[in-house]
Amino acid sequence: SYELTQPPSVSVSPGQTARITCSGDALPKKYPYWYQQKSGQAPVLVIYEDSKRPSGIPERFSGSSSGTMATLTISGAQVEDEADYYCYSTDSSGNPVFGGGTKLTVL
Amino acid sequence: QVQLQESGPGLVKPSETLSLTCTVSGYSISSGYYWGWIRQPPGKGLEWIGSIYHSGSTYYNPSLKSRVTISVDTSKNQFSLKLSSVTAADTAVYYCARVMENVLSDYYMDVWGKGTTVTVSS
Numbered sequence: 001s002y003e004l005t006q007p008p009s010v011s012v013s014p015g016q017t018a019r020i021t022c023s024g025d026a027l028p029k030k031y032p033y034w035y036q037q038k039s040g041q042a043p044v045l046v047i048y049e050d051s052k053r054p055s056g057i058p059e060r061f062s063g064s065s066s067g068t069m070a071t072l073t074i075s076g077a078q079v080e081d082e083a084d085y086y087c088y089s090t091d092s093s094g095n096p097v098f099g100g101g102t103k104l105t106v107l
Numbered sequence: 108q109v110q111l112q113e114s115g116p117g118l119v120k121p122s123e124t125l126s127l128t129c130t131v132s133g134y135s136i137s138s139g140y141y142w143g144w145i146r147q148p149p150g151k152g153l154e155w156i157g158s159i160y161h162s163g164s165t166y167y168n169p170s171l172k173s174r175v176t177i178s179v180d181t182s183k184n185q186f187s188l189k190l191s192s193v194t195a196a197d198t199a200v201y202y203c204a205r206v207m208e209n210v211l212s213d214y215y216m217d218v219w220g221k222g223t224t225v226t227v228s229s
Contacts, residue, residue: 001170033215035153042202042219043153049209054217086153090213095169096155 002026002091004099011105018074020102022087025068032070033088034063036081037101043086047072074104082106109134111203111220119197119227125190129203129220130183136161137181141206141214144177144188146199147222154199158206158214159186193227200224 004024012018022032031050035043045054047063050070060075070089074081087099115127129142136142143158157167159177167175171190179186190197201223204216 030213031209031211031215042222043216044219045215045217048207048215048217088153088215094166094213096214098153098155101152 002095002097004087004089004097006085006087006099006102008100009103009105011107012077014079014106015076018077018081018104018106020072020074020085020087020104022070022072022089022099023068024070024087024089024097024099026092027065027068027070027089029092030089032063032065034061034070034072035086035088036083037086038083046085077104077106079106109205109218111205111218113201113203113220113223115223115225117224117226119193119225120229121194121227122192125188125193125197125225125227127188127201127203127223127225128185129187130185131205132184134205135181136179136184136186141208142179142186143204143206143214143216145202145204145216145219146197147202148196148199156188156190156201195227198225198227 034047036046037043051063062073084101086101110132119125141158144156159165174191176189203220205218207217
């Protein structure tokens, strides 16, 4: 079955740039998406269709992709950005797939 | 602003059927969009279960397809999930969500409910 691979954890100090990667063979042809999930809360869409930001999402969140790798970048990470981040896309048949998640620590 | 709220039993016995309902407010289901279910076992990642269009057409996660039924009731502005023959592995937080279509005719979830915890135990 199709997999999206993320690092289990990323750690940065406040104000630094955090980068979370997601790799998948179908990403050259399928859009990546990114969800933020804070402890005990539902996921929130922070990036859609590779690099678009939904209304209300701070500008410090950005997305990019190249080949089989997608990247979520948080420029000037803040303590409130500490959360689990999941990449999402679809396989070649259109079936939704989530990455395993990356725990972002900001301290 | 669209909002979604999951409801249903928090405890289900092994081998029985899990039944959940998602009530949508702020938007009429019959107007369009797909609507979906996603789950998250304790301490683990997210898993897509399946989605339904307002007309009733469905698509399911192949790994769960034999046990899943998703239906829609436009008169109540609700859609529902049934998962049969549950085991402890089905213990999870279950989320409902609105499903959007992108320009490639693929789908993603943009608005989520708060989730409801379902435990499978005797």
